[in-house]
Amino acid sequence: MNEATLVDRVICAAARAWQDDGEVLATGIGVVPRLAASLCMASLNRDLMMTDSEAWMVREPVPLGPRGGYQVQRESWMGFARIFDNVWGGKRHAMVGPTQIDRFGQANISMVGSDYRKPKVQMLGVRGFPGNSISHANSFFVPAHSPKVFVAGEVDMVASIGYNPARLPRGYAMDEIDIRLVVTNLCVMDFGGPGHSLRLRSLHPGVSSAQVQEATGFPVEVPADVGQTPAPTAQELALLAQLDPHNLRATALGA
Secondary structure (H helix, E strand, C coil): CCCCCHHHHHHHHHHHHHCCCCCCEEEECCHHHHHHHHHHHHHHCCCCEEECCCCEEECCCCCCCCCCCCCCCEEEECCHHHHHHHHHCCCEEEEECCCEECCCCCEECCEECCCCCCCCEECCCCCCHHHHHHHCEEEEEECCCCCCCECCCCCCCCCECCCCHHHCCCCCCHHHCCEEEEEECCEEEECCCHHHCCEEEEECCCCCHHHHHHCCCCCCECCCCCEECCCCCHHHHHHHHHHCCCCHHHHCCCC
């Protein structure tokens, strides 16, 4: 078995986002989140549900990349109508990759710049972020942890809900917002600090809490007992080799 890489450690840490979810639909947007959800389904939470990224529920996670002779183990139809039933019913947990995140946990994938009419960079638009973030749990993956992502002020375009009392929809309470893990190339965090502030949970090897704070545009709560992000087990590495036979994860982290 090859020695574990940083991205392997990151994927295994991200997989724990769904560990205690039971039977919910896991959606991982991008290579690392997709592999994390797949790894969780294959080992940590056997009740977790995933699709083949098309229109079928599967009984086992589908490997990334060209499949060769692999046959997708389809179980039941999972078209848009059923997807939306899961979304609006709260039976989904997505891991997404925002372009910006602020101290409230508000995320942006829409545009960068101070003027929405003339953005400096135009991106995807808000897509499904508003409805997803008010309906079910979400986690974040950031491949290159920096102040450009964890911005000092509010995100340039609020695409998803966060712990900002000034922007809560009518009738919503803070406890209804569910942002779980924030996994980056430096550390694992959550919004479990005082007043739902960003809190450090573990550091990847060779990274200090000072480095995390320097790479974050707002204060990070640092508990006294922060440890190192666990290394992958031999079983996890074997599963990752099956789930990513072409090693697409090798270039998934930022410098």
